Amino acid sequence: MATPKEPVTVPTEVSVDDFLAAVPDERRRADAGRLRAIMGEVTGEPAVLWGPSIVGFGSYHYTYDSGRTGDAPLVSFSPRKQHLVVYLMGGFEDRYGRILERLGPHRAGKGCLYLKRLDTVDESALRELIERTARVHQGVDRASRR
Template identity: 50%
Template structure:
């Protein structure tokens, strides 16, 4: 079975964020770092070269594939901010229309900049997504 490419690393998160080229994306990354750290109570860990993650859980698919992943996280990409784990919470469907300008997929939420979204709704989605993953999917 192939190993998951996205593994926790020892790269300092602040070092990664400081190297983000786009100044707005860099500033949003540092703000998201503070927001997610405060809400989750977890320290940030780099998952692979570009994902800042908080908490972790073990998953196992029916196919037998399994691994570990960040409970919630984000990646300041060139085109947008990708947020992970926020669409898993039970209130995600209700909260998404209230969030502001975004695009969503099954596992990711994409925003251009934090000023495009309601930070209170974003915080609620982070809290709900993290809580859901840690309570429902986390296997000690």
């Protein structure tokens, strides 16, 4: 019988400052610093490195229909080589189409928002997506279809 795997995406003691300072691309590093500031302002939570490469803010407990449970950041991001990946709630692309129209250049899928550069997106739209996701994960707001 297989033993369940331990979750990889858990809070760590690794310094977020050190992690972000090691991002090799200067623009991606600057964008990651700006996104860190935005998420911290919106959530009021400090940045924590979850797993090896996800910068998360706050946390919430989830339970799937299957009964599987766990903890995840309210909102998070990862400065990947090709994109900044912003982790939002699942289905945000169906729920918040009007906000995404305002956002600017992006790709979306399965709870992930892919951004090439922060200076090409509407920051107020990005903040709204982050805030709505945090509120839904905190149980303060329903996932509306706006």
